[in-house]
Amino acid sequence: MQNAGIGELGLDWRYVAFETHPDDLKAAIEGARAMRYIGLNLTVPHKLLAVDLMDELDESARTWGAVNTVVFEGRGASGEWRPLGQWAGGPIEEVRTRGYNTDADAITRSLREDLDCEPKGSQVLLLGAGGAGRVAALKLAAEGVDRLWLVNRTESKAAQLAEEIRAAHPTVEALVGYPSTDNKLDLILNATSLGLKPDDPSPLDASRFPICQARAVFDMVYRPDRTALLQAAQSADCRIADGTGMLLWQGVKALEIWSGKRAPADAMRAALQRHLRNA
Numbered sequence: 386m387q388n389a390g391i392g393e394l395g396l397d398w399r400y401v402a403f404e405t406h407p408d409d410l411k412a413a414i415e416g417a418r419a420m421r422y423i424g425l426n427l428t429v430p431h432k433l434l435a436v437d438l439m440d441e442l443d444e445s446a447r448t449w450g451a452v453n454t455v456v457f458e459g460r461g462a463s464g465e466w467r468p469l470g471q472w473a474g475g476p477i478e479e480v481r482t483r484g485y486n487t488d489a490d491a492i493t494r495s496l497r498e499d500l501d502c503e504p505k506g507s508q509v510l511l512l513g514a515g516g517a518g519r520v521a522a523l524k525l526a527a528e529g530v531d532r533l534w535l536v537n538r539t540e541s542k543a544a545q546l547a548e549e550i551r552a553a554h555p556t557v558e559a560l561v562g563y564p565s566t567d568n569k570l571d572l573i574l575n576a577t578s579l580g581l582k583p584d585d586p587s588p589l590d591a592s593r594f595p596i597c598q599a600r601a602v603f604d605m606v607y608r609p610d611r612t613a614l615l616q617a618a619q620s621a622d623c624r625i626a627d628g629t630g631m632l633l634w635q636g637v638k639a640l641e642i643w644s645g646k647r648a649p650a651d652a653m654r655a656a657l658q659r660h661l662r663n664a
């Protein structure tokens with residue numbers, strides 16, 4: 386996806402993936418800085434750890450408390466800082482890191498585009514209170530969701546997140562546990578890692594809440610074959626979307642931050658879909 390976007394923009398960059406142990410994250414970022422990388426994307430389990438490792442945090446990373454996009458910025462003779470991907474020439478005297486979060490906006494963009502789901506005033510059941518669940522919950526709350534039920538295997542994490550939402554967004558009713566079965570929901574959103582493996586069970590306990598009571602179901606997991614949750618949702622005639630749209634839009638935004646140019650979303654979407662089909 387990124388290499389397709391980079392190619393369309395005519396940039397001589399390459400996007401490559403490295404597996405890095407969390408203990409080595411600091412050293413990996415320093416290595417990339419020394420090698421004058423343009424930027425980085427970070428995924429599980431680095432997004433929270435990276436917050437304390439950045440020289441600067443963009444408002445997005447501060448708001449959502451997680452970093453998924455790093456920009457290396459250079460300072461030249463004029464003293465002005467500029468992303469290395471937009472460097473105009475001349476010697477670079479110093480390089481610093483700036484952390485962004487492009488996940489949160491990607492969630493709501495995908496909900497709107499793929500499910501026609503407007504968070505404001507909606508009733509949502511969110512499964513998962515880990516890193517991804519936390520960002521989703523806070524973003525939905527910031528968008529003015531009406532009632533948000535939080536379900537997590539470790540209930541204390543859901544309770545802590547509900548507290549955080551009540552404190553920051555007093556108009557949002559944040560509840561812990563499943564809604565009663567007669568509630569109609571606008572959305573069930575899976576932000577747990579259940580579904581990543583092909584034989585994972587659904588993260589929704591169907592004995593606690595019937596999926597047919599939800600208009601739409603969004604699963605952050607993206608795989609060529611549907612997850613157990615999305616299969617059940619489709620059988621119940623819910624609108625469904627997987628995490629492909631979220632993956633696309635966080636990447637589009639990251640490329641725009643690195644390059645300072647409008648990213649070619651259609652070419653990136655086509656490359657992403659091709660890759661997922663062949664995975």
Ligand code: ATR
Pocket residue numbers: 429512513514515516517518537538539540542576577578579588
């Ligand atoms: P991410 O950044 O992808 O959210 P994470 O912070 O490790 O990763 O969170 C993983 C989420 O999936 C958590 O909500 C986790 O529940 P716990 O908080 O109880 O760990 C959930 N999860 C992982 N494996 C699970 C399983 N087998 N059953 C139910 N929930 C699971």
